[in-house]
Amino acid sequence: MASSSPRQLFLLADHLKLSLLERQRAQSLSLPASQQDSHIQRSLSSLEEGIEALDIRSSTEDPNPDLDKLRKQYHDLYAQFHGSAPPSAETATPNDARLSGDFAAAQSRPSPAAKARSKNVRFQQDSEPYRDDPQEAANRAALFDSGSGGGYRDQPEGPPDQSHLDNQQIHAFHKQVLRDQDEQLDALGASIGRQRILGNEMNRELVDQIDMIDDVEAGVDRHMSTLDRARNRLGHVARKSKDNWSWVTIGILIVVLVLLIIVLK
Template sequence: MDSKLTSRLDLLADNTLSIIFERNKLKDLKLNYEKYEATINKNLAKLKEGIKTLEQQLSAEEETGATNTNDDEDKLVQIQVKLNKLEVLLGGDEASARDILLGNKRGKTVRFSSPHMEVDPSDLENGQILQLQQRVIQDQDDDLDQLSLVIGRHRELGLLIGDELESHAQLIDETEIMVDRTDARLRKAKKKLDYVGRKVKDNSK
């Protein structure tokens, strides 16, 4: 089986996974996500075509009597598992995709061209599935980190708003004091004017 094609498909699946995550985030935020659709569909088509090619190659190897094909079978199934996740994620159901990876939900069965060969991804126990599980956990950790940053920013903003409100309250208090002082001065000035006015009247008599 073509190891270079296997590696390319594996990398393509990982790259497409990142694109779909970004696309889904934009969709949740009701932003323009359609710019990713063409790339995603093109990548999925390449993955399906590549998987078909690998199946044919593996079947040909078995027909020639090859017996050491277990590793190739595992690699092919791993790519199929990734494709299953991508298709589920593309539908927006991230929880179902994670269930498939964690073995809580049975994904699509991978069939090869040779008879009686059927492998279910949920029955696999290997390093690649563990890596995929770790990727899901890492995605969750990244989301929590982003949430923590947002909460931290909101807290800082709240503190700034609190400081601003406190400053405004001090300004209001100072303004009230100045108004009271000005009012007192005006009253005192009015009394003086009244006194002067009475004196003028008395002198004019």
């Protein structure tokens, strides 16, 4: 990393703080935050190299009073990124007061009303295509541009030199990150809405199936009642037939007895 002044290192620390706040915001909104991890790791490496270079200069020149503060901020940011320490008040506070608005935006959570308003605005502006502000586009291009002039690569040869960043470029970059997170949140909300509609349709289908099952069960109950009545009638007829058969048998025996008496006389 090129030689950096304490002011540039404090700006880089603010850039890291904002990146970690946006990463925490994305995680709280169930948005993918891993895409920022490689960028944060390279920024941490740049900050560490800048502090080491400043330490070497301080050992040969006058001691720098900002060195201890930079070291502490680096250790806090490193611990927060790797999950070994929770976010602290210092990592949520900018070194440059002009970035206070960006820090507040990174720690905000969009309300349902704000989401609805943003959707309405997008629907009203469908006829006019969106264009980035030229100044913001130039700032983002300068921010992502590496020392060799190339764009971002998955496996860069080394950490990019970020010592040239100013607060305007940091503001433009993190404003775009927050905008991307809001768009991802809107897409997630639309997906949840579609799943809710599908769930309601499935619920209606289940209700219809339950109604059909209830109708079948009622029909089975009616048939069972009919069968029970038929069985009772059949049993009654069988008992009457049994009683009638006994009387027929007695009558036949009486007739046979009378015939025997007549024959014997």
